[in-house]
Amino acid sequence: MWPWSHAAVGYLCYSLGTRLVGRYPTVGPTAAVLFGALLPDLVDKPLAWVFGLVPQGYAVAHSVLVAVPVGIGAVVLAHQRARRPLGITFAAGYWSHLLGDVVFGWLQANPHALGRVLWPTVTLPPYDRPVVARLGEYVSVFTGSQTTADAMTVILGASVVYITVGVWFVDGRPGLAPIRRTLERSYDESPEYDE
Incomplete structure (x- = not known):
């Protein structure tokens, strides 16, 4: 999955969870769920794509052996x-994020779908093509030059993002107000220039 799809799935889980307990999404937890949903890619993709320390972008932060204790630790620390x-x-x-990578890999019939979250017990083979080519393949779906299966996975991912944006609007756009206030405050404090 691409980062925007992970953010969307994480927010949908949060929004649904809050509704199940009779609440609505708020700013702090929205930021926390988005950070958590993006964290594995923020760690592992640079390790693979920039520094070449791991063969694929599924390593340390994608491992359930790391994610479970980190998640539990975050809950305990936040509770304290x-x-x-x-x-x-x-x-x-x-x-x-981890669940999304496994399910999405399974939908794509990727033989390494479960291995994505089992580092270091499973080390995935290196990418068969550069990351830039993979992003190009994603974009080429919109030009009609990819297979039906590839197009369906991209359409599924895009649909999740569009649905999430709609849910976020229904939820009152949590997180937007503080950004707007900050921008307005910086605009109000900026000196005016007359020509």
Whole structure:
């Protein structure tokens, strides 16, 4: 899955979870779930793509052997600081990322779908083509030059993102107000220039 799909799945899990307990999404937990959902790629993709320390972008942070204790640790730490929702949403976002990679790999009939989350017990083979080519293949789906199966996986991923944006609007766009206030404050404090 691409990062935007992970963020979308993490937010959908959070939004659904809050509704199940009779609440609505708020700013802090929204940020925590998004950070958790993106963390594995923020760690492992640079290790593979930039530094070449691992053969694929599924390594340390994608491993259940790391994700489970980190998630539990985040929940315990947040609970001790009276911020339990932040720990829970971070863990939910983090774990949804791993689950998403396995399910998406399975949908693509990838033989290494489960291996993506079993580092270091499973080390995946190196990528068969550069990352730039993979992104190009993703974009080429929109030009109609890919197979039906490839197009369906891209359409599925894009659909999740579009649905999530709709859910985020229904939820009241948590996270947007603080950004808007910060931008307005910086605009109000900036000197005016007359020509």
